[in-house]
Amino acid sequence: MDPTARARLHALIERHAISRGEFVLSSGKRSSYYVDLRRISLSPEGAYLAALALLDLVDGVAIDAIGGPVAAAVPLIGAVAAVSYQLGRPLPGFMVRKEAKAHGAGQQIEGPFAPGMRVAVVDDTATTGGSLLWAVEAVERAGGSVELVGALLDRHEGAAELFAGRGYRYRAVFTIREFGLAPS
Numbered sequence: 412m413d414p415t416a417r418a419r420l421h422a423l424i425e426r427h428a429i430s431r432g433e434f435v436l437s438s439g440k441r442s443s444y445y446v447d448l449r450r451i452s453l454s455p456e457g458a459y460l461a462a463l464a465l466l467d468l469v470d471g472v473a474i475d476a477i478g479g480p481v482a483a484a485v486p487l488i489g490a491v492a493a494v495s496y497q498l499g500r501p502l503p504g505f506m507v508r509k510e511a512k513a514h515g516a517g518q519q520i521e522g523p524f525a526p527g528m529r530v531a532v533v534d535d536t537a538t539t540g541g542s543l544l545w546a547v548e549a550v551e552r553a554g555g556s557v558e559l560v561g562a563l564l565d566r567h568e569g570a571a572e573l574f575a576g577r578g579y580r581y582r583a584v585f586t587i588r589e590f591g592l593a594p595s
Contacts, residue, residue, distance in 0.1 A: 449483060
């Protein structure tokens with residue numbers, strides 16, 4: 412990703428995805444800011460730039476597919492699949508549900524995923540890493556090999572340490588400090 416595109420993605424996140432105030436996060440922690448990256452991943456320019464950033468994130472890692480937990484990672488994964496095809500290096504995407512569906516094929520992992528695949532598991536935002544961890548564990552139970560865990564933005568609240576402690580390679584495109592904010 413060229414520096415101009417990265418700067419544009421940073422500006423979009425700063426302007427449209429970060430709110431200041433009092434918030435309760437999914438981890439239960441209180442925060443003086445909230446990051447809603449769906450405002451980026453569901454916009455045309457933001458989706459394209461986020462896809463480029465995630466493709467850079469996985470560059471050099473031998474993977475067969477990229478996926479993440481529902482719901483926040485889904486638009487990112489779709490964008491990565493489309494942009495990767497456009498760039499001539501197609502990378503299939505998949506999504507991981509919290510639990511297997513009670514109907515249809517009853518799958519927990521949807522999309523072109525198969526046992527034995529080497530994958531990256533990503534999310535839009537990483538705080539403590541809980542959502543990413545259940546997705547990683549589901550992929551491994553299904554026979555996948557997780558080669559990289561990542562996020563578009565890391566809030567510096569334990570995700571990196573969680574995955575390092577479990578022996579996973581972890582990367583983030585941005586950290587909250589790059590937006591002038593400190594961990595909550």
